[in-house]
Amino acid sequence: MRKGPVTTFDRYRLSFTTGGLFLQEAPLIATRYLALRDWAQTREQVRAENLLQVRTAATATRVSQEIIARLQLLDIEELEYLTEGSAREQGYLLWSATCRRYTFIRDFAQEVLREHYLSLRARLTASDYDTFCNAKALWHAELDEIAPSTQSKLRQNLFRMLREADLISTQLQIQPALLTPPLARLLARQSHEPLLVFPATDHDMQRWLQ
Numbered sequence: 001m002r003k004g005p006v007t008t009f010d011r012y013r014l015s016f017t018t019g020g021l022f023l024q025e026a027p028l029i030a031t032r033y034l035a036l037r038d039w040a041q042t043r044e045q046v047r048a049e050n051l052l053q054v055r056t057a058a059t060a061t062r063v064s065q066e067i068i069a070r071l072q073l074l075d076i077e078e079l080e081y082l083t084e085g086s087a088r089e090q091g092y093l094l095w096s097a098t099c100r101r102y103t104f105i106r107d108f109a110q111e112v113l114r115e116h117y118l119s120l121r122a123r124l125t126a127s128d129y130d131t132f133c134n135a136k137a138l139w140h141a142e143l144d145e146i147a148p149s150t151q152s153k154l155r156q157n158l159f160r161m162l163r164e165a166d167l168i169s170t171q172l173q174i175q176p177a178l179l180t181p182p183l184a185r186l187l188a189r190q191s192h193e194p195l196l197v198f199p200a201t202d203h204d205m206q207r208w209l210q
Contacts, residue, residue, distance in 0.1 A: 184208035
């Protein structure tokens with residue numbers, strides 16, 4: 001185990017081993033929440049009605065908890081946009097929500113995905129992920145505490161989410177984000193930082209926000 005410096009960094013949440021972005025399921029739950037405006041009631045109805053069409057109650061509980069934990073980080077306007085936007089816009093919103101939920105993913109998006117795009121490096125590789133983890137493990141001992149099999153699942157699911165958000169291709173080629181101005185302005189109401197998880201230049205962002 002690596003012995004890094006003592007740090008007060010918050011521990012990374014590393015529970016994104018399955019499920020991807022939940023492109024089909026998340027808008028359904030968002031729609032139900034917008035009708036109820038109560039997350040506890042939404043959670044109960046999702047499970048009682050098997051809204052997610054899963055086979056077991058345990059799976060329904062686990063999946064609904066994960067989706068709701070992400071959706072709760074979106075505000076009402078973002079949730080409304082999620083239910084009304086195009087498939088691409090839904091993917092971008094769910095990627096944004098996932099980055100808010102998981103600081104590890106946000107850091108990877110900003111420090112690896114976007115930096116690769118800005119430096120004209122065309123694709124991501126498994127070694128890019130491993131290099132990022134090794135660097136972060138100096139400050140986040142939890143990355144050294146997980147089993148190699150779990151680390152592999154985390155990498156696979158992160159790359160799956162990037163594909164589902166249309167930010168990389170099946171060949172791991174980085175694809176530029178194509179946010180619509182309304183969506184970009186919605187995400188960047190407080191600051192530009194939420195846009196930094198997308199492969200885009202500063203000029204792209206300025207153009208979106210005009």
